[in-house]
Amino acid sequence: MNPATKLRYYHWRGLNQAGRKVSGVIIGYQEQEVRSKLTEQRIHIKKIKRRKPSTFSKLRNQMKPEDITETTRQLATMIESGVPVVQSLKLIANSHHKAEVRATLSQVTMQVEAGASLSKALKTSSPLFDDFYCDLVATGEQTGHLGEVFSRIATYREKGEIMRKKVIKAMIYPTMVTLTAVIVTVMMLIFVIPQFASIFSSFGAELPLFTQLVINASDFLIAHGLYFTIGLVSIICLYYYSHKKSYNFRLKVDRLSLRLPILGNVLLKATIARFARTLATTFTAGIPLLSGLQSAGKTAGNLYIANAVYEAHANTAAGMPLYLALRQSGVFPELMLQMTMIGEESGSLDDMLNKMALLYENDVDNTVDNLGKILEPLIIIILGGLIGGLLVAMYMPIFSLMSVMG
Secondary structure (H helix, E strand, O other): OOOOOOOEEEEEEEEOOOOOEEEEEEEEOOHHHHHHHHHHOOOEEEEEEEEOOOHHHHHHHOOOHHHHHHHHHHHHHHHHOOOOHHHHHHHHHHHOOOHHHHHHHHHHHHHHHOOOOHHHHHHHHOOOOOHHHHHHHHHHHHHOOHHHHHHHHHHHHHHHHHHHHHHHHHHHHHHHHHHHHHHHHHHHHHHHHHHHHHHHHHHOOOOOHHHHHHHHHHHHHHHHHHHHHHHHHHHHHHHHHHHHHOHHHHHHHHHHHOOOOOHHHHHHHHHHHHHHHHHHHHHHOOOOHHHHHHHHHHOOOOHHHHHHHHHHHHHHHOOOOHHHHHHHHOOOOHHHHHHHHHHHHHOOHHHHHHHHHHHHHHHHHHHHHOHHHHHHHHHHHHHHHHHHHHHHHHHHHHHHHHHHHO
């Protein structure tokens, strides 16, 4: 199936086994798929009309990475329980609430029944089944341990999603505080400061320098706020365009993100945990180390780290031990390098990599949980400095006036 194929509504009418008129709507990719489902229900089709689904319906039925993880866990459970692959796929497809998942799994089932391998059927059914996923499934098919491989993939994806949510949680708090501070400051400059400025102008007295600077900033924002907003939106659009189109720009952004105060350390540890977990999963599944390094680079989630992994791959392919190849990149922490060396020398690299992943995942977890305590003093200083500074600037002339009158 072409992944670019779009979901469509298929309105149908027909007769059931009792000869009664029935009708309904099925969401799917192809009319053939809909006819197959209706035939299985023993419905004699009279008419099928194709329509384009609404945006809301597409979003509600869209397949997401979380759905792949859930499906993988279900496949692992069923296959390890002795249920055949095709029957497992059909059971999951029939019971899932999202149309795109049902349609995708139906396509996979049809291809497997036609003689294709499961890994190939998954790869051609949806881009969400990436190379890493399909390579592991292919290994499971070759070794006859498909259920075990699906279980490993599900565990890997579940831990990855937990880590991703923790990183997002770490970034939400400072982002929300920063936005709040900016919004409050802008609102005061636009609505509050002009009221004070009109009062001060009626006195005709000379204002303190700090107060005059704040009033000037308020006047500038009111006069040029629209242009400033347009400029800001243009910069954001330019950033997203450059990040999407320019490899060098994306590389610089990813490198700088690892150097951010506090958050950079969280991102680095989360990326290293993902790298270690990916490499351990591929190594345990029987995929060669060099192929595992390529997969780990693709799934790193940070271009700067990915380049370091590709460099380590080239050095390892040339005969260098993995821990030395990783050290030469200058990215990975010493603790990880030492544990990798011990794993290589003891022949338990996959075990050490799993321990590393768990270690860094726990470290990220603790940092995120304590992030509020770490940032709280800084937030108080920033908010207090902004809001307090504006209030002091407005009350300075009042204090001066009161001292004169006194």
